[in-house]
Amino acid sequence: MRPGPKGKVVSVTDGDTLLLDNGLTVRLIGLQAPKLPQGRENFTAWPKSDEAKARLEALTLGKAVEVRHGGETRDRHDRVLGQLFVPDTPELWVQRQLLAEGLARVYSFPDNRACLADLLAAESLARTMRLGIWADPYYTVRRADRPEALLARAGQYELVEGRVLLAEKAGGRVFLNFGRHWKTDFTAVIDARALGLFTATGLDPLALNGALVRIRGWVDDRDGPRIELTHPEQIEVLAAR
Template identity: 65%
Template sequence: MRTTSLVQLAALAALSSVSTAALACPDLAMVPGGLVVQVTDGDTVVLDDGRVVRMIGTQAPKLPLGREGYESWPLAPEAKLALETILLNKPVQLGYGGERVDRYDRQLAHVFVDSADGPAWAQQAMVAQGLARVYSFPDNRQCLDLLFAAEGRARLSGLGIWRDPYYSVRAADVPGELLARAGHYELVEGRILLAEERGGRIYLNFGRFWKQDFTAVIEAPARRLFVAAGIDPMVLDGALVRIRGWVDDRDGPRIEITHPEQLEVLAIR
């Protein structure tokens, strides 16, 4: 009972602090959503008309949800409970900033709930209490600066997932540990040793042995997004960066960067 109470109080406190988010992120197409009748997990809800909404821009700890052999991520029940406190049985508005429907026919939207101070942003409330992290796509990139700011505060304060080693920011110069996280979504920090272009791709190398060390790869479509954003990854030699994405194992651990928001420059040199 005590854990439940603390999670609910944290959710309500986070919600009260983001009631002006709708004004701060004006580039969304807002539409009525309806009533939230079910919370599936910490980033997915069901509306009274049957639509499933995947709360775009965030990733909460995952529950098995009937998947055989799938282990619950740490703090997944707490994330679900927090989102229930924020949204369950409440009318919401949906804000669209990119692709609106995914291949599973889920709505891809930012979710706002009415509060005493105006519309409050559910995604930011979850990130602010450390029960979700920023998770973006090349076709859905609106409002991310606000979410990154909330995530940074939660991480520095050690809230929620940020006090659990499962979600620790990984070191780029320990490739063995990164290989052990292949198939996982990770935040990785390190200094880029060399940025180079080969075969139309940009490779951000974090070590001298490219078949063993961590590498971030920017394919041609992603590079066009970098150009449109006025960012040149080729000038990042020596920069301290944080990269987020799914770790795979191709000649050592690597992450494919599909859009600029996956790459945060922390220091140039």
């Protein structure tokens, strides 16, 4: 990772965003904490959002921190993007700590994929131990063979597990079908622009026929529930066949 800005944390906005004394707003890349309304109308706070914010305050407020970049350095809101470290003894990696305590989920972008293996491992252990958010049904890992329940989660970021019934390429895109009826069953779709990233990491999505996988992303409703995949870390292969 590349060194980025340093500063002292003067306020915490929510479980993944904070403000430094140099005026920079930092968005912790690689995770998504439970969301707070932040002034949005008709927005209900996600479960554990207050706990996630309080924990980030306990870890960072009033402390000197360092940002390190592993991809894009700014988002469209001009927030600084990076992994956040508190250079105490021993050094604290804030993202990994929040994930290990079950106060966030791994959330990544195709242009910011550094450290994801370590972050996924921390999330996995917390989920297995049912820590934090993983004890709340709101964050349950959804089943791919229950498309009606997935449709009810359209517009939400979800983890979905199931066995790929058919992996096929059509029109430059790859479709991972989890049921026989593509108009109503759950599907994960890999856009042509993303296929190069899959090739670079050695993950051939067409080889996933029969594989048990975990998909993560935003659920939409287009010919049944669907998640768009933009980079390979959105797929975890749990069993090849």
